[in-house]
Amino acid sequence: MPLKPISPQDARELLSRGAVLVDIRAADEHARERIAQARHVPMDRLQAGSLPLAGASAVIFHCRSGHRTQVNASALKTCAACDAYALEGGLDAWKKAGLPIVADVSQPLELQRQVQIAAGSLIVLGAVLGVTVSPWFHALSGFVGAGLVFAGASGFCGLARVLTRMPWNHNALAG
Numbered sequence: 001m002p003l004k005p006i007s008p009q010d011a012r013e014l015l016s017r018g019a020v021l022v023d024i025r026a027a028d029e030h031a032r033e034r035i036a037q038a039r040h041v042p043m044d045r046l047q048a049g050s051l052p053l054a055g056a057s058a059v060i061f062h063c064r065s066g067h068r069t070q071v072n073a074s075a076l077k078t079c080a081a082c083d084a085y086a087l088e089g090g091l092d093a094w095k096k097a098g099l100p101i102v103a104d105v106s107q108p109l110e111l112q113r114q115v116q117i118a119a120g121s122l123i124v125l126g127a128v129l130g131v132t133v134s135p136w137f138h139a140l141s142g143f144v145g146a147g148l149v150f151a152g153a154s155g156f157c158g159l160a161r162v163l164t165r166m167p168w169n170h171n172a173l174a175g
Contacts, residue, residue, distance in 0.1 A: 005086055012099060014058055021035060022040075038062070046079050066092075114160075119144050
């Protein structure tokens with residue numbers, strides 16, 4: 001059975017009556033921006049019946065946009081022994097509704113966004129240098145593109161691994 005959708009306003013009301021809000025995003029996303037009342041339990045740490053929900057009348061799951069919550073709805077439903085909801089539109093909708101969040105802009109961008117920026121920049125750089133300096137620079141674009149294909153097919157992203165070792169990511173990814 002899928003999670004019941006709930007609007008940000010209705011979720012806030014339900015929270016005031018004892019519901020528990022669970023943020024399923026990765027640690028780096030949660031560190032940068034979150035709903036104050038949310039418990040952080042990343043999707044990869046959730047297991048059936050694993051949520052400590054003693055006394056909770058309901059559980060509301062959320063991610064950034066609502067997509068990850070819907071994709072994982074069946075697995076999330078098994079983690080809750082009470083009524084389970086999905087925050088419609090996720091954190092983005094919560095903010096759009098004018099509800100309060102905790103933001104720490106000193107935290108780095110989410111790792112996935114860092115990978116996208118780095119890969120895109122390297123591809124553009126390879127293309128520009130390939131046209132202006134030497135056609136051999138097109139190999140850089142091809143190499144990065146092949147790395148992205150490999151990451152998608154295997155689940156291992158070498159660029160993400162390198163970025164996690166960068167000094168600006170040490171604190172954000174530790175939590």
